[in-house]
Amino acid sequence: MLYNTLGKTNLKVSRLGFGTMRLPTKGSNDQIVEEEATEMLTYGIENGINLIDTAYPYHNATLSGSGNSERFLGNFLSENNYRDDIILSTKSPSWAVEKEEDFNRFLDEQLEKLQTDYIDIYLLHSxxxxxxxxxxxxxxxxxxxxxxSSGKVKHVGFSSHIEVDYLIEILDEYPKWEVALTQMNYLDEYYQSGIMGLNYLKELNVGSMIMEPLRGGRLVNNIPEEVKAWWEIAEVKRTPVEWAFQYLWNRDDVDCVLSGMSSMxxxxxxxxxxxTEDIINEYDQEIIREVARExxxxxxxxxxxxxxxxxxxxEGVDIINCLTEYNIAQMMRDPKASAMQYFSLIDEDSRADSCIQxxxxxxxxxxxxxxPEELQKVYEYFGSEFDHF
Ligand code: SF4
Ligand code: SF4
Structure with missing residues (x-):
């Protein structure tokens, strides 16, 4: 395993972090197959992963509310005596907070579920x-x-899918941010906060954690023939997963890449x-640009x-993101993962079905x-309710 320093936290983190939002399940999303998930986490830790990331709602039957990922992880860490060996990251459910007391209420609930008295990295979620x-x-x-100051949390940060201007605004408001989790992969250099956001994090020495390195698996499933052709002409042969990860790990503004893994x-x-050390050279970068273009x-x-x-x-329709998520869905040909993004990123009142034409x-x-015609296509594609599990 190779390690990086996570910005000003000075933590030495494995460059691969274990995301626990897509653990194996049976039946519904809240039914984690614990024996299999335990084997996967054990293998990861025994082979050098030292950062595990979870969040309040992960592995719930719906998109919000208290999930089972933290509960499972708490049992796993306690039963296997791993708590002190790993850097534990979890997230405060910002969207669910209604009054000031809720922040502490959620944190205390999370500490209890995780069976610990401190969180290494606590992020305001999404x-x-x-x-x-x-x-x-x-x-x-x-x-x-x-x-x-109480020691319940060692380092604070936030995760977000916002545009770079807003990212900068949030970063500039609080000098104690030490970590930010943003979306990045070779298709998203100019999407959300993208490269400019990562550059600013580096300038501030705020640790960068990356989500969606494979776009929820879409960069490695149902690959268009035109893309395969580009991978085939590259001098160094890599699998699509290797291309996606090594692209990120060759960036000096990426500290840790989270991957939500579902199988051993x-x-x-x-x-x-x-x-594996693997240099992405200028020729490889050109191939990656061509793949993104394809x-x-x-x-x-x-x-x-x-x-x-x-x-x-x-009417409050978020035209830009409705059209963008539809484009991503068309490009990646993965309706389930795209729908999850559409329904989780765009508020109910701002989705395509709120357009009155x-x-x-x-x-x-x-x-x-x-x-309005484009929004109608978005509505026909995604529908008005998330029922893609
Ligand atoms: S719909 Fe047209 S005006 Fe609106 S963001 Fe897209 S290109 Fe720009
Ligand atoms: S047509 Fe739809 S998206 Fe455009 S302004 Fe009217 S309600 Fe908003």
Whole structure:
């Protein structure tokens, strides 16, 4: 296993972190197959993974509420005496906080589920702009100060899918941020906070953890023939998983890549790749750029460039992200994973089905898109309820 320093935390973290949101399940998402998950985590730890990441809602039957990932992990760490050997990261459910006392209520519940009296890395989970405004007004920064001084939490940070301007705004408001978890892979260099966000984290020496390195498995499943052809002409032969991980680990602004692993086969493969030095040279970078281009060209989506000129919609429709998530779904050809992203990232009132077809946005579109028609396609594709488990 190879290790990096996680920014100003000075923690030496394995460059592969074990995400526990996609553990093997039977029946429904809250039914973790514990024996198999135990073997996977044990193999990972015994082979050098020292950072395990979870969150309050992971492995719930729905997208929010208290999940079973933390509970399972607490039992696993306690029964196997691993707590002091690993860096434990979990997340405060920012969206569920309604009053100031809720921050401590959730943290205490999480400490109990995890059977520990401290969290190494505590992240405000999936901060959106409205959630950030809400928790800031509920004095979340005082809460984080208290967590640090009481020792219940060693390092604080946040996870987010927001655009770079908002990421910078949040980073600039609190000098004690030590870690940020953002989405990154070779398709997302200019999506969400992307490369510019990672550059800013590095400038501040805030540790960078990466989510969606394989886009929920979409960079390695149902690969278009055009993409396969590019991988085949590369001088160094790599599997799609190797390309995706080594692209990230060759970046000097990436400290730890989280992977939500679902099988022992994935754990073994990812550990092997994370333990191998592999230089991505300029020629390889060109291949990766071509692959990204092929993914985009093979899409049947719309031509939205995310310029934002059509916003705000008077009905509150998040036009940009509705069209973007549809494009991603078309490009990756994985309706289930795309739907999870669509329903978790976009608030209920801002989804495509809230469009009343008033057409007020059409004159503003820089790409001449008939936006309500495009939104209708989004609605027909995703529907109005998340029922893709
Ligand atoms: S057509 Fe739909 S998206 Fe456009 S302004 Fe009207 S409600 Fe909003
Ligand atoms: S104006 Fe058109 S291209 Fe720009 S974000 Fe809106 S829909 Fe997309």
């Amino acid at each position: 901060l959106t702009v409205p959630d950030w405004t809400k928790v800031r007004d509920l004095n979340v920064l005082d809460f984080l100060d208290d967590c640090l 086969e994935q754990v073994k493969d990812n550990v092997r790749i994370a333990s 993914y985009r060209n093979s899409s049947n989506g719309n031509d939205c460039t995310r310029c934002g000129y059509c916003m705000p919609c008077p 008033c057409e007020k946005c059409i004159p503003f579109c820089t790409q001449m898109l008939n936006i």
